[in-house]
Amino acid sequence: MARDSQAALVALNRFGLGARGGASGDLINASSDPRGFVKAELARPSSVLLEAPGLQSTQQLGQAVFGYQDQVKQAREAAKTAAPAETPAPGEQKPAPRRNLSLNAAATEIAGQMSEAKPADNASKPETMQPGVAAPAAKPAPQPLNVIQKTFRSEALARLQRATLITCGFTERLVGFWSNHFCISASKGELARIWAGAFEREAIRPHVLGRFADMLKAVEQHPAMLFFLDNQQSLGPDSRAGQNRKRGLNENLAREIMELHTLGVGGGYTQDDVASLARIITGWTFAGRQGQLGAPGSFVFNANAHQPGAQMLLGRTYEPAGLAQGEAALADIARHPSTANFIATKFVRHFVADDPPPALIARLRDVFIKTDGDLKALATALVDSDEAWRAPLTKMRSPYDFLVASGRLLARVPEDPGVYLNSLNLLGQPLWSPAGPNGFPDTTAAWAAPEGMKLRLDIAAQIGARLGNNIDPLDLLEFAAADAASIETRRTVERAESRQQALTLLLMSPEMQRR
Amino acid sequence: MDCTENRLLTSRRNVLLGGASFAAWAYLPKFARASDGRDPRLIVVILRGALDGLSTVAPVGDPDYAGLHGTIALTSDGAHPAIALDSFFALHPAMPEFARMYRDRHAAVIHAVATPYRDRSHFDGQDVLESGYAGPGRVQSGWLNRALEALPRGARVSSGLAVGPTTPLVLRGNAPTVGWAPVALPQADDDTAMRLVDLYRHRDPALAMALSQGLQLEKAASGDDMKRKPGDAVAQMRQVARGAAKLMAADDGPRIAALAFDGWDTHANEGGPVGRLAFLLGGLDGALAEFESGLGERWRDTVVVVATEFGRTARINGTDGTDHGTGTIALLAGGAVKGGRVITDWPGLKLGYLHEGRDLKPTTDLRAVIKGVLHDQFGLSDRVLAETVFPDSAAARPMQGLVT
Numbered sequence: 001m002a003r004d005s006q007a008a009l010v011a012l013n014r015f016g017l018g019a020r021g022g023a024s025g026d027l028i029n030a031s032s033d034p035r036g037f038v039k040a041e042l043a044r045p046s047s048v049l050l051e052a053p054g055l056q057s058t059q060q061l062g063q064a065v066f067g068y069q070d071q072v073k074q075a076r077e078a079a080k081t082a083a084p085a086e087t088p089a090p091g092e093q094k095p096a097p098r099r100n101l102s103l104n105a106a107a108t109e110i111a112g113q114m115s116e117a118k119p120a121d122n123a124s125k126p127e128t129m130q131p132g133v134a135a136p137a138a139k140p141a142p143q144p145l146n147v148i149q150k151t152f153r154s155e156a157l158a159r160l161q162r163a164t165l166i167t168c169g170f171t172e173r174l175v176g177f178w179s180n181h182f183c184i185s186a187s188k189g190e191l192a193r194i195w196a197g198a199f200e201r202e203a204i205r206p207h208v209l210g211r212f213a214d215m216l217k218a219v220e221q222h223p224a225m226l227f228f229l230d231n232q233q234s235l236g237p238d239s240r241a242g243q244n245r246k247r248g249l250n251e252n253l254a255r256e257i258m259e260l261h262t263l264g265v266g267g268g269y270t271q272d273d274v275a276s277l278a279r280i281i282t283g284w285t286f287a288g289r290q291g292q293l294g295a296p297g298s299f300v301f302n303a304n305a306h307q308p309g310a311q312m313l314l315g316r317t318y319e320p321a322g323l324a325q326g327e328a329a330l331a332d333i334a335r336h337p338s339t340a341n342f343i344a345t346k347f348v349r350h351f352v353a354d355d356p357p358p359a360l361i362a363r364l365r366d367v368f369i370k371t372d373g374d375l376k377a378l379a380t381a382l383v384d385s386d387e388a389w390r391a392p393l394t395k396m397r398s399p400y401d402f403l404v405a406s407g408r409l410l411a412r413v414p415e416d417p418g419v420y421l422n423s424l425n426l427l428g429q430p431l432w433s434p435a436g437p438n439g440f441p442d443t444t445a446a447w448a449a450p451e452g453m454k455l456r457l458d459i460a461a462q463i464g465a466r467l468g469n470n471i472d473p474l475d476l477l478e479f480a481a482a483d484a485a486s487i488e489t490r491r492t493v494e495r496a497e498s499r500q501q502a503l504t505l506l507l508m509s510p511e512m513q514r515r
Numbered sequence: 516m517d518c519t520e521n522r523l524l525t526s527r528r529n530v531l532l533g534g535a536s537f538a539a540w541a542y543l544p545k546f547a548r549a550s551d552g553r554d555p556r557l558i559v560v561i562l563r564g565a566l567d568g569l570s571t572v573a574p575v576g577d578p579d580y581a582g583l584h585g586t587i588a589l590t591s592d593g594a595h596p597a598i599a600l601d602s603f604f605a606l607h608p609a610m611p612e613f614a615r616m617y618r619d620r621h622a623a624v625i626h627a628v629a630t631p632y633r634d635r636s637h638f639d640g641q642d643v644l645e646s647g648y649a650g651p652g653r654v655q656s657g658w659l660n661r662a663l664e665a666l667p668r669g670a671r672v673s674s675g676l677a678v679g680p681t682t683p684l685v686l687r688g689n690a691p692t693v694g695w696a697p698v699a700l701p702q703a704d705d706d707t708a709m710r711l712v713d714l715y716r717h718r719d720p721a722l723a724m725a726l727s728q729g730l731q732l733e734k735a736a737s738g739d740d741m742k743r744k745p746g747d748a749v750a751q752m753r754q755v756a757r758g759a760a761k762l763m764a765a766d767d768g769p770r771i772a773a774l775a776f777d778g779w780d781t782h783a784n785e786g787g788p789v790g791r792l793a794f795l796l797g798g799l800d801g802a803l804a805e806f807e808s809g810l811g812e813r814w815r816d817t818v819v820v821v822a823t824e825f826g827r828t829a830r831i832n833g834t835d836g837t838d839h840g841t842g843t844i845a846l847l848a849g850g851a852v853k854g855g856r857v858i859t860d861w862p863g864l865k866l867g868y869l870h871e872g873r874d875l876k877p878t879t880d881l882r883a884v885i886k887g888v889l890h891d892q893f894g895l896s897d898r899v900l901a902e903t904v905f906p907d908s909a910a911a912r913p914m915q916g917l918v919t
Contacts, residue, residue: 103765454729461703469681492714497564497780510719
């Protein structure tokens with residue numbers, strides 16, 4: 001079969017997470033049947049689920065965080081009653097500096113000077129992608145990670161390892177798309193932080209090749225989303241709880257469901273509809289630490305907080321039916337034509353171009369409507385479209401995709417997520433922590449900003465300094481793009497003055513930045 | 516897929532940082548030759564990018580030099596005169612510390628030197644320089660590591676010190692090494708940024724504009740464009756040398772170290788007595804001074820070898836720089852160096868004498884220089900040097916009398 005390296009670039013970069021280096025043969029495999037290479041992953045639904053040893057359910061994690069918070073509280077109270085113990089400052093125990101004593105002392109002395117010279121901002125982030133090795137020696141032993149930090153890191157590591165190892169990465173890209181569409185932010189608080197990974201594993205992944213309506217329901221009933229958009233605080237004004245506590249609606253989740261998750265701004269809903277949906281989903285909450293309504297940390301419907309009575313939403317009446325009232329409303333919103341249009345537009349913008357081709361949007365919208373929101377059909381229609389293969393590779397890889405693509409090319413399975421997490425913070429895409437409920441931006445301009453490009457280069461230079469020594473940059477260019485690489489990129493890599501510089505330039509080349 | 520490199524990095528760091536791990540090699544028996552009072556040290560500095568030897572140690576006495584090197588040629592007079600080393604060669608004015616060491620007979624120059632490599636690829640040239648093999652394609656181990664391995668049992672030299680984020684090839688191999696790198700957040704250097712902007716200009720103008728603006732913003736944020744920043748190449752070279760010297764000065768510290776400085780690929784705007792090359796040479800000069808002061812009394816027994824993968828064209832190109840060439844210089848510095856000499860079999864710069872009509876013809880094999888140093892510093896035999904450390908190098912006899 002004819003080889004088409006340009007189409008292989010589209011298969012691997014536009015739809016996937018980039019070619020893997022080493023013996024994977026990704027570029028060759030993709031170039032003999034680019035569409036088949038991408039679609040093969042859709043045929044393996046198990047590759048979407050993420051199960052790794054030690055990853056726990058939302059409910060287990062909820063109990064863990066409640067337990068941890070209790071411990072902290074007890075420790076604080078114990079400390080208050082006990083006499084404050086004198087602890088010597090770290091510097092006081094150091095022996096006076098002496099020359100030529102021992103290597104260990106010399107190393108510690110250098111480390112001390114260096115860490116003092118470090119900007120304070122960095123001191124709190126010991127794991128920026130620095131090749132430096134000396135600093136930790138002079139620092140006091142780091143605090144052991146608490147259960148929230150540990151969980152966040154294991155969840156991040158599992159996701160990064162999956163992204164690095166998977167063949168094409170199309171399903172992981174779909175997970176990333178939907179996870180960002182239905183984002184929560186881990187910076188909302190301890191519960192959001194410990195739940196961020198479980199939310200994606202439980203509410204997003206099982207439905208990425210399933211039905212939109214099922215994903216919508218799983219997302220809006222997930223404790224992480226209910227906590228993130230405050231629905232656990234929302235009480236029906238006329239419910240028993242609302243009457244007792246003189247508190248009422250919080251419209252946050254209802255508004256974002258319609259504005260960001262389904263219909264989109266201008267999708268035909270009014271402020272009355274927002275309030276109505278807010279009333280409909282009152283009582284959607286999760287059980288707290290006392291577990292009065294259910295197992296702590298699990299989704300529950302609190303009938304006491306639910307607004308009684310029928311509600312009008314988008315011209316339809318929803319009879320009082322408890323939890324089923326909201327589920328019926330979500331099911332209808334999921335198949336609303338505005339939803340189909342909103343999702344199709346966003347989908348094409350993410351995968352094809354900032355200015356998405358209208359004909360392709362129309363086709364995907366029709367698929368969405370005709371299949372009642374079958375997301376596998378939606379993804380398949382995208383891969384089958386000619387527009388997605390013909391459009392020039394102008395989109396910018398997001399920081400996450402850039403770091404993962406670099407790790408794949410270098411055939412390095414992450415063992416520790418720290419380097420990735422810190423780089424993502426630096427590049428403005430902290431994992432599972434967008435600034436608002438609209439998620440991270442998805443346009444070229446957002447990720448090709450001057451400061452971002454400069455930081456990307458610095459990070460690429462650090463990767464180059466650390467790993468460039470042991471690689472043949474021209475081999476790597478073959479893995480990354482083969483004869484689809486431009487002459488200029490090839491020359492730039494060939495003429496670099498060191499392997500380390502060559503790797504830096506390769507990682508920053510348009511072939512690695514654009515998709 | 517493997518993540519060996521990652522583990523190696525981590526463990527190397529632990530070796531250097533963990534007190535207990537130090538002990539393992541701190542109590543090795545005394546170096547075999549310690550009885551004569553010497554405790555020799557060797558530092559190998561690799562200049563990546565191919566240093567212009569004709570601009571660093573200029574043959575100002577060669578009638579063809581000024582014409583070939585044109586606007587960037589060094590002169591013995593003018594605003595920034597080169598420093599006379601003898602009646603024929605003059606040192607770049609950016610290297611006063613090296614000049615002082617030379618006057619004190621603790622520094623020497625070897626000119627018209629090259630490895631056996633005769634092509635023009637940085638990567639292959641560096642492989643030959645560091646692997647110690649006669650040709651490219653061997654990257655499993657470096658000559659300095661094999662020299663470590665060949666030291667007599669009980670030698671106190673112990674591990675070699677790899678300075679920088681990774682072990683350079685020259686120090687890779689079976690013999691154990693430890694690593695150290697300064698902690699300052701490394702940023703992409705100007706040369707790399709410039710090359711990338713150039714690539715973007717040709718292939719991706721939008722990214723070219725974004726990156727250029729990002730680089731300018733950073734310059735503006737760090738104050739005066741022209742002022743040297745604490746993180747610039749010169750400061751970094753000094754900082755790296757200072758740290759390495761401190762580790763090597765320790766009684767139980769490593770006796771052998773290797774490090775690399777980048778940025779010597781001067782295709783355009785190389786500069787003469789001032790400019791880009793001058794800036795880098797100033798950094799190298801400062802690093803040598805840091806080695807001297809950091810090693811203290813150990814400097815007496817130290818040899819620093821400065822080498823590069825190949826030289827640059829004798830004639831300047833159309834952009835006031837030089838292209839990839841062949842013959843260049845190696846520098847020796849240290850209290851153990853029998854210095855105050857430019858050692859060369861000068862080939863001349865007449866067109867007919869140039870290698871392929873364009874490069875300084877190499878008349879000295881760099882391996883002979885290094886073999887001479889290894890023989891004199893560590894007592895490695897001619898046979899081991901010719902067969903193990905630099906395989907198939909019997910023809911390049913160890914140069915004699917480089918070390919006091």
